[in-house]
Amino acid sequence: MIIFSIAWKIIALLGCYNRHLYFLFEEQSTFLYLDCISYGCIGAILLDTKAENLKIFFERFSLPIFFLSCFSLLIPEIVGLGKGMQSFGFVFLLLQSVLLPEFRPFKILNNQWMAKIGVLSYSLYVWQQIILFLWPIPKLWFLWLPMTFVAAWMSYNCLEKPFFSLRSKFRMHKANQKYETN
Secondary structure: OHHHHHHHHHHHHHOOOOHHHHHHHOOOOHHHOHHHHHHHHHHHHHHHHHHHHHHHHHHHOHHHHHHHHHHHHHHHHHHOOOHHHHHHHHHHHHHHHHHOOOOHHHHHHHOHHHHHHHHHHHHHHHHHHHHHHHOOOHHHHHHHHHHHHHHHHHHHHHHHHHHHHHHHHHHHHHHHHHHHHO
16 A cells, blocks of 8 residues: 555656546545555554564654654655655654653643543544534634534533443453353
8 A cells, every 4th residue: 555655646746647537636635645544554563563672662762753753744744745754753653652651742641631632532533624614603713613622522422422331232242252152
């Protein structure tokens, strides 16, 4: 997927495609971002298979890795190189925050309010675009963010949380069946 996506980016950059297929090469095209997903998958695989080695590496070079990761998040966007290069920075920051949660830049993530926002993060992600798109009063544009938090809180507590308990009951039932058959 990485090679395919890089080739797709080169084709898009050079404009070497049929003009009737322009929609496949637009800035938000999925094909231009497949490498980003791949880098995330590689990060997850490394975390699963090489966590101890990664932790040693991140402990030894914590500050340079942190600053290089932040640098790789900002510079490609400023220069216009695209989001593929930003994925490296994001994956390294994510791995570093998981393996070194007590490292000073990541301590804020352990804050009680940040944890609550993290719990709501999926709901915030879903509702923010819907509320922004459907916002009825342009002069009160600044209220869409608090309304997004309200919608996310309601969604989490009234929809998602009840499904979590159903999911856990299903998983326990399935685990018990597996245990009984063995």
